[in-house]
Amino acid sequence: MRIGLLTEGGGPDASGETRPWRDRLVHGLPGHEFEVYTLERGPEDGVGRCSEGGVGRGPEDGVLDGVMDGVRGRARVARVAPLHGELPAALRWRPGGWHAGARGRRARRRFAECFGDLAAGFTAAEPPGGRALPPVPAADGAADREGQADRFAAGLYGLARLARDHGGLPELLRSEQAVRILESACRAPGALRAAHGARVGDLLAVTEELERALRPLSLDWYGTGRYDTDRYDTDRYGGSAGASGSDGGGLAAVDLCHATAGGSVALPGLLAKRFFGTPLLLTEYGARLREHYLARSGVGASAPVRALLGAFETALAAETYAEAALVTSGNARTRRWQEHCGADRERLRTVYPGMDATGFAAVPDTAADHSATLMWTGTVEPAKDLVSLLHAFAAVHRAEPAATLRIVGAPGPGPEDAAYLAQCRVLAAQLFPDEAADARSAGDNPVSFEEIGGPGLPRPQDAYAAGSVLVLSSVAEGFPRSLVEAMLSGRATVSTDTGAVCEVIGGTGLVVPPRNPRALADACLALLLDPGRRARLGAAARARALELFTVEQNIAAFRGIYLELMSRTPCRPAAGAGPGGDSEPRLFTRPAESHVPGRWAVAGGAAQAAPPTGLAPSWAAPDPGVPTAEPVVASAAGSVTEPAAEPAVAGAGAGADRQRGARP
Incomplete structure (x- = not known):
């Protein structure tokens, strides 16, 4: 199976390990061929220093980091493109050539219609109650929301067609025409209240961000596969029916698109799904929409800019969730966000991030003695609330003078993180x-600040081996990696109730409210003074972590998901085949089992009912008139016939209209 892996560079996701997770996925599934498509988020990583081949490198160059010489798996670095700065002409479909003459006027008219639909789709006023992400209401309210979503989708895919046919979309999105169209949408009746006050500077800032977010529409990642003209309004926006002929590489040639994040990263998968019928799998280890809101909540952007960009991200997330064949999340908290944004519950699945348990599982069990060392590990930043931890430890130290606290971690990249560590x-x-005074000579300060790689702590697992109880004091947390590492090391834990902590811990640790030093101190003392309970919780935590949070569990889950999605996806018709007849997409047209030598379809028993998948059972005798490469199905009378064509799954095959609001 050829899988297009859509990734994002420039920083980790909520799990803290985008590249290790992606590399382990490729390494653990050697039976699939991966093609990596990367969008670079920011200039801080440097376009030229991209470890996945650099901007514009071809599919023949590069092997994914972490996959050692293709021993078990291999991935081609298909394309890398920046989401910052100017988009190089070599990465576009058709750079320039349309600005003047009748061709340019037609392109600008099409852009005005498409961008007008897009702007109208996400600038519509929020529903009563003022909530940005409400459940879809009934009756007329639901119809209005559906109409706005359809208009947003029409504009989005219309812009994609324009970029493919004419090029120059980044220039159009930054043009005065785009600013005027966005201004008209903001001033229209029923638009967002905050958008009514948008000034020229706000509109310029929004169009600049939209150009970056929509940059995947202009990339040359899609090959020359056939466009699905039935799902596109060519009469409205004009343009040809798309390229003809067989796929020419790129995302048109992959069997499955796997987006490792939402937002702009999933846009190439949306286009492949819309125009080529390629199924889209979306994995979010952090709610991208939530991260966007948190990033925009600070100072630096006006209220109209925040409102408009938030509305755009909301509409894009809803479209992605509606088109994805399956959406996986890293924890229940992210899954609730996805449901809140309109994702269908029946297409949601939780797949926990996989962590390498080899080094941590080798950590010896905690000694059943009266050792009283509290351990904190992680990145030092204000959200970790080390101030509350220090106040809690002061109470612990008064009750148990032998207790010590080891804070192991380096400050984060933010300018305030180093100052927080000093505080x-x-x-x-x-x-x-x-x-502190005695420590100058005796070195017995009960609180120490250390880093991995320092004296006595060369590896992360050494930190857990040196402690009796791991403490997590955060006020905001995504997926707590340090907590899982402590569980794999067999350590009892005391954590604050935030993020996915309760989901990860289960019943194997103590959980207290955040910003409550008294409760945190009581929980720590309860474990420090009871070695037997501490050992029992540590053993239960290790068993739970080995069952749910290992790399093997993560890879096995995605292996099953890939096969499940492909089993529900009709084979696309051959290039140039017309509608109807044998050219219609069919499920299991050529299953992998048909190429396995041996008597897998030889008769071996009485006639039985055909299995629901349409695959030939082992007892079915092949019909001499049926090619051996095709599956055979036994009829109720015992004769063997060619299977009937299966109907295409809604939204999975080319030409299948998506029914919004309906269950898949």
Whole structure:
């Protein structure tokens, strides 16, 4: 199976390990061929220093990081493109050539219609109650929302067609024409209240961000596969029916698109799904829409800009969830966000991030003695709330003078993170002044600040081996990797109730409210003073982590998902085949089993009912008139006949109209 892996560079996702997770997926599924398509988020990584081949490198160059010489799996770096700066002409469909004359006027008219639909689709006013992401209401309200979503989709795919036929979409999105169209949508009756106050500077900022977000529409990633003209209004926007002939590589030639994040990263998969019928799998280990809101909540952007960009991201997320064949999340919290944004519950599945348990599972069990070392690990930043942890440990130290606290971690990349670490050091010196003075000579300060790689802690698992109880004091958390590592190491844990903590812990640790030093201190003392309970919780935590959060579990889940999606996807007709007859898409037209030598379809028993999948059972005798490469199905009378063509799954095959609001 050829899989187009749509990824994002420039930073990790909520799991903290985008590239390791992706690399392990490729490494663990050697039976599939992966083609990696990467969008670089920001200039901080440097376009030229991209470890996946650099901008514009061809599919023959590069092997994915972490896949050692293709021993078990191999991935081709198909394309890399930036989401910042100017889009190089070599990465576009057709650079320039339309600006003047009748061709340019037609392109600008088409752009005005498409971008007008897109803007009208996401600038519509929020429903009563003022919530940005409400459940879809009934009756007229639902019809209005559906109409807005359809208009947004029509504009989105119309812009994709325009980029393919004429090129120059980035210039059009930054043009004065785009600003005027967006202004008209903001001033229209029923538009967002915050959008009514948008000034020229706000509109310019929004169009600039839209150009970056919609940049995948202009990329040359899609090959020359056939466009699905039945799902596109060519009379309205004009243009040809699309390229003819067989696929010419790119996403037109893959069997499945797997987007490792939402937003712009999933846009290429949306186009492949819309125009080529390629199924789309979306994996989100963090709610992209939530991250967008948090990023825009700070100062620096006006209220109209935040409202318009938030509305656009919401509409794009809803379209992605509606078109994806399956949406996987890393925890139940992200899954609730996906449902809140309109994802169909029947197409949602939780697949926990896989972690390499080899080094942590080798950590010896905690000693059943009175050792009293609390361990905190992670990235030092304000959201980790080390201030509350230090105040809680002060209470623990008064009740148990032998207790110590080891804070292991480096400050985050933000400018405030280093200052926060310095503040915590000062607070520790204030809370333990006598010990801090004695530490100059004796080195017995009960609070220490260390980093992995320092004296005594060369590896992360050494930190867990040195502690008796792991403490997590965060006020905001996604998927708590340090918590899982401690569980794999067989350590009891005390955590604050935030993010996916309760889902990860289950019943194997103690959970307290965030920003509550008293409760945190009581829970830590309860485990430090009860070695037997501490050992039992540590053993249960290790068993739970080995069952749910290992790389093997993650790879096995995606192996099953890939096969499930392909089993529900009709084979696309051959290039140039007309509608009707044998050229219609059929399920299992040529299953993999048909190429397996041996007597897998030889008669071996009495006639039985055909299995629901349409595959030939082992007892069915092949009909001499049926080619051996085709599956055979036994009829009720015992004769063997050619299987009837299966209907295409809604939204999976080319030409199947998506019914919004209907269950798949």
